[in-house]
Amino acid sequence: MARRSAEALAINGGAKAVTSLECKDVPKIGIEEFIELADTFGFSEEAKAAIRAVIEKENVPSPMLSRYYNPRPSKVKMLEELAMQLFDVPYVLAVNSGTSALNTAYVAAGIGPGCEVIVPGYTFFATVAEVVTAGAIPVIAEIDESLTIDPADVERKITPHTKAIVPVHMIGTCADMDAIMAIARKHGLLVIEDAAQACGASYKGRRVGTIGDFGCFSISSYKITGGGEAGLVMTHDPYLYTRAQNNHDTGACWRPDRYAKEREAGELFCGYNYKLSELEGSVNLVQLRKMPDQVRRWQKTKRQITRQLRHFAGITPQQVRDPDGEVGNHLVFFAPDAQAAEKTAAALAAEGVGASTRGCKSARDWHLYAFWEHILERKSATPAGCPWSCEKNAGLGQDYSPDMCPRTLDILSRAVFIGINQWWTERDCDQIAGAINKVLEAYYEPLDGEIGW
Numbered sequence: 001m002a003r004r005s006a007e008a009l010a011i012n013g014g015a016k017a018v019t020s021l022e023c024k025d026v027p028k029i030g031i032e033e034f035i036e037l038a039d040t041f042g043f044s045e046e047a048k049a050a051i052r053a054v055i056e057k058e059n060v061p062s063p064m065l066s067r068y069y070n071p072r073p074s075k076v077k078m079l080e081e082l083a084m085q086l087f088d089v090p091y092v093l094a095v096n097s098g099t100s101a102l103n104t105a106y107v108a109a110g111i112g113p114g115c116e117v118i119v120p121g122y123t124f125f126a127t128v129a130e131v132v133t134a135g136a137i138p139v140i141a142e143i144d145e146s147l148t149i150d151p152a153d154v155e156r157k158i159t160p161h162t163k164a165i166v167p168v169h170m171i172g173t174c175a176d177m178d179a180i181m182a183i184a185r186k187h188g189l190l191v192i193e194d195a196a197q198a199c200g201a202s203y204k205g206r207r208v209g210t211i212g213d214f215g216c217f218s219i220s221s222y223k224i225t226g227g228g229e230a231g232l233v234m235t236h237d238p239y240l241y242t243r244a245q246n247n248h249d250t251g252a253c254w255r256p257d258r259y260a261k262e263r264e265a266g267e268l269f270c271g272y273n274y275k276l277s278e279l280e281g282s283v284n285l286v287q288l289r290k291m292p293d294q295v296r297r298w299q300k301t302k303r304q305i306t307r308q309l310r311h312f313a314g315i316t317p318q319q320v321r322d323p324d325g326e327v328g329n330h331l332v333f334f335a336p337d338a339q340a341a342e343k344t345a346a347a348l349a350a351e352g353v354g355a356s357t358r359g360c361k362s363a364r365d366w367h368l369y370a371f372w373e374h375i376l377e378r379k380s381a382t383p384a385g386c387p388w389s390c391e392k393n394a395g396l397g398q399d400y401s402p403d404m405c406p407r408t409l410d411i412l413s414r415a416v417f418i419g420i421n422q423w424w425t426e427r428d429c430d431q432i433a434g435a436i437n438k439v440l441e442a443y444y445e446p447l448d449g450e451i452g453w
């Protein structure tokens with residue numbers, strides 16, 4: 001076959017081989033995805049047909065569902081900016097779950113082999129699991145009657161290997177941050193707040209999650225605020241923020257130039273992909289806007305109940321570190337023993353109050369350390385046994401056992417939990433308070449004194 005002359009090439013001024021293509025470009029993402037979303041939200045066939053009829057009229061180009069290269073303002077970025085404003089913190093990184101928020105904060109803080117991290121014995125397992133996935137060794141501390149980590153036990157458990165303390169703000173209340181920050185400063189430790197269950201709570205005027213070196217939030221649909229699966233990482237430190245950004249984006253982070261060389265030691269390292277999608281970002285942007293009103297409603301509802309409660313011998317209300325700052329989505333009190341707690345919760349349920357207990361039941365519960373066999377038995381994803389077998393971790397940690405935190409087991413076994421609905425009316429609250437007083441009066445000796453917890 002005769003060779004064509006190079007002069008015929010379009011690059012050299014010849015005619016183009018491809019002039020126009022006949023195909024009709026169909027947006028890769030568009031109408032069908034929108035209808036699928038309508039289905040997720042539970043719209044009827046009739047409603048979906050109506051939605052389809054409207055959106056088919058508009059020829060919308062494929063949207064970018066990632067924050068990068070998005071022609072429209074990124075919803076994830078807007079979510080981060082909203083959080084910066086609501087939490088009064090300069091750096092917020094949106095990620096795809098509370099678990100990835102924790103992993104990101106731990107890795108960014110430099111937690112890894114050779115480090116011990118002190119966590120409470122009562123928290124969702126993610127708080128401790130991510131210490132292990134980061135390559136470090138968790139040390140489990142007792143809780144106190146606030147249901148959060150006991151600062152005195154934290155101090156007892158500090159060793160030369162301790163790198164960080166993780167206070168967890170459980171069920172809308174806050175940990176004793178003054179005591180924890182003082183201990184951390186005294187021993188030169190980092191504080192990483194797990195605020196997954198307390199989005200919007202504050203401690204002495206500051207939102208929880210903004211007091212320590214890092215704050216980690218879950219804003220997944222089963223949390224106080226949120227929808228879908230999502231998380232937030234907050235910090236005041238630009239260097240920690242850059243490292244967090246690096247961890248959440250495979251190590252290819254924008255600083256602000258994605259392809260720049262490392263500007264500072266520790267800026268670039270291999271990470272994960274924990275990015276939040278624009279779809280989840282848009283849902284959570286709407287959700288987070290509701291947070292201040294939600295918290296106000298819950299606080300008002302809880303107060304309307306607690307102001308009517310009477311005092312009884314043997315019944316102790318949960319120690320709330322900042323009554324004006326807690327979210328107020330739970331009312332907890334302690335009975336004299338586990339059996340009394342079970343009996344009281346059953347009587348409350350019979351009266352129509354959703355009450356529960358945990359701890360003395362045989363049912364497994366990932367919130368209680370005694371069931372964390374992954375930790376107690378030092379389980380590993382591979383036969384090599386890392387991070388437990390890692391040379392840098394030799395001699396670290398404690399002798400794990402199901403009864404190593406007896407105070408935590410005792411406190412939880414006696415706790416009666418009542419979930420509060422932010423939408424209860426004043427009459428609903430009066431009925432709930434009446435039912436609690438009725439049950440407590442039947443089983444416990446009323447104490448003289450002021451009414452109101």
Ligand SMILES: Cc1ncc(COP(=O)(O)O)c(C=O)c1O
Nearest residue numbers: 097098099124126196197218220
């Ligand atoms: C205290 C605590 N930390 C972390 C998490 C993990 O959050 P996510 O489920 O969004 O990964 C949870 C979730 O239940 C939690 O309760």
